[in-house]
Amino acid sequence: MTKVKTKQPKPDKIPLSYKAINQKQAELNKLVLLRKEVMKRLIVAREMGDLSENGAYSAAKFELGRIGRQTRQLRYILMNAYTPKVDEESVAGFGKEITLKNDQSTLTFILVGQYESDVSENKFSLESPIGQAVLGKRVRDEVTVVSPKGKTKYKIESIKK
Numbered sequence: 001m002t003k004v005k006t007k008q009p010k011p012d013k014i015p016l017s018y019k020a021i022n023q024k025q026a027e028l029n030k031l032v033l034l035r036k037e038v039m040k041r042l043i044v045a046r047e048m049g050d051l052s053e054n055g056a057y058s059a060a061k062f063e064l065g066r067i068g069r070q071t072r073q074l075r076y077i078l079m080n081a082y083t084p085k086v087d088e089e090s091v092a093g094f095g096k097e098i099t100l101k102n103d104q105s106t107l108t109f110i111l112v113g114q115y116e117s118d119v120s121e122n123k124f125s126l127e128s129p130i131g132q133a134v135l136g137k138r139v140r141d142e143v144t145v146v147s148p149k150g151k152t153k154y155k156i157e158s159i160k161k
Helices: 018-046 055-080 129-134
Strands: 097-101 106-112 123-125 142-147 150-160
Touching: 018 055, 097 129, 106 129, 123 129, 129 142
Parallel strands: 106 123
Antiparallel strands: 097 106, 097 150, 142 150
């Protein structure tokens, strides 16, 4: 019987700014230290005896699971992260600050990757409806953003590096 080798698909590269990569690395370092602390608590709780009614043991096991999941996710992100080159050209793309305007509102945001997006900080994902609408466009171009609320038309007022 011959073993058939299947090729694993390469994971997608994850666009992140240098700042976001450093934040994710710091978060991973904190989790590694936290895991060591929780392991000590687990050992102490295990020494208390009956594990079936040991709340400290159960809590430590649960926390270890959470830390393990977060650690794996951060390692995956960092292993596949790259920082796209932000060109000088006035074309909407990663890392650019974009201002959209229509009769009702003005919206200013920075285009980032999905693992860095945060609406409260006006960081919108390249994959979001707004990101998709403006990607590759220039100042004075009109764009239509399709969202659950419907279609909204904007004009690109500015694009800054």
